Amino acid sequence: MRTHQMYVNGEYITSTGDEWIDIINPATEQVISKIPKGTEQDVNKAVEAAHQAQQAWELTPNIERGKIVRKLGDKIAENRDKFIDLLQEEQGKDYELASGEVDLAIDYFHYMSEWARRIEGEIVPSDRPNENILVYKKPIGVVAGIIPWNFPVFILARKVATALVTGCTIVIKPSQQTPNTAMEFTKIVDAMEEIPAGVYNVVTGTGSEIGNALASHKKVQMITMTGSLPAGTKVMEAAAQNITKVNLELGGKAPAIVTQHADLDLAAKAITTSRLANGGQACTNAERLYVHESVAEEFTQKLVQAFEATKLGDPRESKDVTMGPLISQDRLETVEGMVKDAVAQGASVATGGERADQNAGFFYKPTILTNVTHDSDIMREEIFGPVLPMTTFSTIEEAIDMANDTVYGLSSSIYTDDLNEAMRVVNEMKFGETYVNRENFEAVQGYHAGMRQSGLGGADGKHGMEDFLATQVVYMQYKK
Numbered sequence: 204m205r206t207h208q209m210y211v212n213g214e215y216i217t218s219t220g221d222e223w224i225d226i227i228n229p230a231t232e233q234v235i236s237k238i239p240k241g242t243e244q245d246v247n248k249a250v251e252a253a254h255q256a257q258q259a260w261e262l263t264p265n266i267e268r269g270k271i272v273r274k275l276g277d278k279i280a281e282n283r284d285k286f287i288d289l290l291q292e293e294q295g296k297d298y299e300l301a302s303g304e305v306d307l308a309i310d311y312f313h314y315m316s317e318w319a320r321r322i323e324g325e326i327v328p329s330d331r332p333n334e335n336i337l338v339y340k341k342p343i344g345v346v347a348g349i350i351p352w353n354f355p356v357f358i359l360a361r362k363v364a365t366a367l368v369t370g371c372t373i374v375i376k377p378s379q380q381t382p383n384t385a386m387e388f389t390k391i392v393d394a395m396e397e398i399p400a401g402v403y404n405v406v407t408g409t410g411s412e413i414g415n416a417l418a419s420h421k422k423v424q425m426i427t428m429t430g431s432l433p434a435g436t437k438v439m440e441a442a443a444q445n446i447t448k449v450n451l452e453l454g455g456k457a458p459a460i461v462t463q464h465a466d467l468d469l470a471a472k473a474i475t476t477s478r479l480a481n482g483g484q485a486c487t488n489a490e491r492l493y494v495h496e497s498v499a500e501e502f503t504q505k506l507v508q509a510f511e512a513t514k515l516g517d518p519r520e521s522k523d524v525t526m527g528p529l530i531s532q533d534r535l536e537t538v539e540g541m542v543k544d545a546v547a548q549g550a551s552v553a554t555g556g557e558r559a560d561q562n563a564g565f566f567y568k569p570t571i572l573t574n575v576t577h578d579s580d581i582m583r584e585e586i587f588g589p590v591l592p593m594t595t596f597s598t599i600e601e602a603i604d605m606a607n608d609t610v611y612g613l614s615s616s617i618y619t620d621d622l623n624e625a626m627r628v629v630n631e632m633k634f635g636e637t638y639v640n641r642e643n644f645e646a647v648q649g650y651h652a653g654m655r656q657s658g659l660g661g662a663d664g665k666h667g668m669e670d671f672l673a674t675q676v677v678y679m680q681y682k683k
Contacts, residue, residue: 205236207386209245209407210393212252213400219244224379224408229295229528230517230564236293238382241408246374246416249404253345253372254422256401261342261370269319271397272368276312276360278391279305286384288519290356293381295527295564297518300481307647308360314647315364318668322369329678337677342370343448344424346671347417349410349438350385351429352378352530353484358429359385361662363403369671374404374423376413380530410434418442418449425450425671429486432585432656450660450670452653454585455486455613457643458606460628461502462599462619463495469640470618471505474591476642477616479513479569482529483589486657487614487636487643491582492593493602499595503573506591507554510569515559528564529588535565538588545572545581545592555590577605585611599624607633612654614643635661 206223208215218239226236239245260268279286283305290301325338348362355378366373377385385405392403406413414434418426418441427450428438435453442449459477461470477489494502516524529535535558542556555570567589575582575592582592596602606615615634619625629637635653636645645651645663652661660670 207238210389210405211249228292229530232563238407241406241413243416245406249374249406250420250422252401253374257372260402265319268368269316272312272364273316276309280309289383291518293383297524297527298522304357308356311360311647312364315368333681335679339675340672343673346371346373347423347426348373348375349414349428350377352380355381356384362427365671371671372402415441419444421445451658453658455657456490456585456609456611457614459489459492459616460602461494463497464621465618467502471509473642475509478591479589484587493596496595496597510554513569515566528566538567548579550575603631610656613657
């Protein structure tokens, strides 16, 4: 069994605490590693190291930082199989999704490295004679990155690559459920002499203690967190003590609309992917379905067939497995309880609706619920599991109104071959992302951000990179 240490100021260190957290393989329920349950003192050490290293890292030429970020991607690629195996073991992803996540992380480091020469300011005309107004873009400073358990490799890349290329130093807190991939990445950092001590640091432990200590620390200039709405609320409360900038990707309740003009085969395939990817444990997963009443029966049959073709199992035992377990016993019980409550409120189970019959692990069958009312709990609360509630609509106005009727605002989708219908939905949907006739998943060069309670700020592309920068304006007088 692997035992990890924290990584601070270029060295592996022992926690000031004496407690440990067991890491569980969700497919076998076996303990596979353990991490230190860190303390506020550990956080203070890591943030101080990042603070001390930040100015020199900022003054390192951008192109040199870009080369280092690219090399990090190259090193992940050299250890690709190791990362895939660790990811499957600690998080339960099927092989296709696990390999895709690792490849996306590699791509993200490579993509962000290209921004090294593209961080640009401006020169603005002055109202005064003999003066130039110069707008500089500078690194925001020490960044605290809180990594979720559902995409621990990709989101680590999203936070670390962006921080480093912009000249920020970073302290990351891996998920207490999936830290092994982060600790494998730390080995890469530790072996690279080009990365100065203190630029990258890792503190492990619980979100309530480590996350709060990072968010409330006076020397942290930005906290970027991907996680649940309750966790994001706590981070904002802690960050408010010092008016620390927050970058939050929180929950979602993504609607999918299927109109009478949709290609039903395409929609069934894409929605199955959008709902069942990672066992439904992604904030962008399709969480609720609105189908035009004229095609509802036919589409339900196609969707049931696609859901029932899913092969459950331990993803490390076979590449044929297309869906692994949920992350924990708690998550399994929560999903199970939500389905039971929905049925009690009048929903019908078209397929699934129960735990899968496996020897071990936290498996739940892909589930479709029909006869669900729009105002029911399961249509309004994030499920984060392989369960898709659906209802019908008669007009596109009705579908748009129901889709927008949520506290969340991250992802959404529309399936139709009618261009006018598609454009109307795109223009009237109140979500950070809308996918038209395709599965829900963002691109590194796009912009991943939500509205309402789905978060603040965003990630990916130019706009995501700029979230790690601060603006300095210089009024430059000169003599003739």
